[in-house]
Amino acid sequence: MTSKETARPLRVLQLTDPHLMASADGALLGVNTRDSLNAVIAEVLASHGQPDLILATGDLAQDGSEEAYCALGESFTAFNCASAWIAGNHDKVPSLKEVAARYGANRRHLVQGGWQFILLDSSVPGKVHGELAESELGFLVQMLEQNPDVPTLVTLHHHPVDIDTDWMADIGLRNREEFWQLIDRFPQVKIVLWGHIHQTFEQQRNGVHLLATPSTCIQFTSGSRKFSVDDLAPGYRWFELQASGDFTTEVCRARSFEFELDQNSTGY
Numbered sequence: 001m002t003s004k005e006t007a008r009p010l011r012v013l014q015l016t017d018p019h020l021m022a023s024a025d026g027a028l029l030g031v032n033t034r035d036s037l038n039a040v041i042a043e044v045l046a047s048h049g050q051p052d053l054i055l056a057t058g059d060l061a062q063d064g065s066e067e068a069y070c071a072l073g074e075s076f077t078a079f080n081c082a083s084a085w086i087a088g089n090h091d092k093v094p095s096l097k098e099v100a101a102r103y104g105a106n107r108r109h110l111v112q113g114g115w116q117f118i119l120l121d122s123s124v125p126g127k128v129h130g131e132l133a134e135s136e137l138g139f140l141v142q143m144l145e146q147n148p149d150v151p152t153l154v155t156l157h158h159h160p161v162d163i164d165t166d167w168m169a170d171i172g173l174r175n176r177e178e179f180w181q182l183i184d185r186f187p188q189v190k191i192v193l194w195g196h197i198h199q200t201f202e203q204q205r206n207g208v209h210l211l212a213t214p215s216t217c218i219q220f221t222s223g224s225r226k227f228s229v230d231d232l233a234p235g236y237r238w239f240e241l242q243a244s245g246d247f248t249t250e251v252c253r254a255r256s257f258e259f260e261l262d263q264n265s266t267g268y
């Protein structure tokens with residue numbers, strides 16, 4: 001292997017909140033969610049090419065159906081790499097895990113390209129908000145203690161900090177203080193990444209980059225007090241991770257996807 005090859009960054013794709021449904025016609029506020037996911041995937045391949053790893057960060061299905069998870073797996077066959085799927089509030093964990101296992105995507109820990117990826121399940125059956133069970137927090141600590149010198153990305157579905165979108169204040173991660181007390185003990189954590197908020201979010205906290213990403217279907221209006229959807233195109237997040245712990249990231253959108261969003265909706 002040449003020195004140039006060893007310096008190649010790990011290319012990681014985050015796809016989030018696709019809200020797929022059992023029916024191929026399934027739509028959220030007028031947007032066909034399979035079509036929008038496939039438009040995002042086409043944009044990834046045209047703009048960035050093949051990733052080395054895909055993180056699918058929850059609300060993979062709107063209806064928790066096996067058909068929806070199979071549709072996700074089939075869409076991901078456009079990529080040559082592994083993916084890892086986590087649950088959001090709309091998912092049904094048993095079905096998700098069963099189908100994810102068929103696609104080799106039922107993973108909660110990976111070490112690749114000199115980075116560690118820890119995937120946490122913050123879903124609470126029947127609830128919109130998130131919470132990390134003791135078992136998830138224990139797993140997080142165990143992995144961080146076992147890999148003290150490995151730059152780390154931690155991902156979950158729910159937002160673990162306040163965002164400037166008031167109607168979402170009560171539907172983030174409830175036990176976030178416990179989460180941050182743990183993260184604060186481990187300086188190798190470089191990134192905390194989530195979905196759920198259907199919008200771009202980028203901040204820093206104690207040197208940790210806090211990142212969230214548009215949905216592959218509909219978008220919520222940043223800064224809105226009430227439920228509100230924005231007509232921004234579906235999107236994804238791309239990372240280039242160096243083994244040193246340095247990284248770049250950007251959010252991109254499916255530029256040629258045409259859709260008619262029901263902007264008068266007051267919720268779903």
Ligand SMILES: Nc1ncnc2c1ncn2[C@@H]1O[C@@H]2COP(=O)(O)O[C@H]2[C@H]1O
Nearest residue numbers: 059089090128167171196227266267268
């Ligand atoms: N008008 C609304 N007010 C509050 N919450 C809502 C409203 N409409 C939908 N929701 C919930 O808020 C969630 C935010 O993102 P989800 O896609 O998880 O699913 C959404 C619904 O469960």
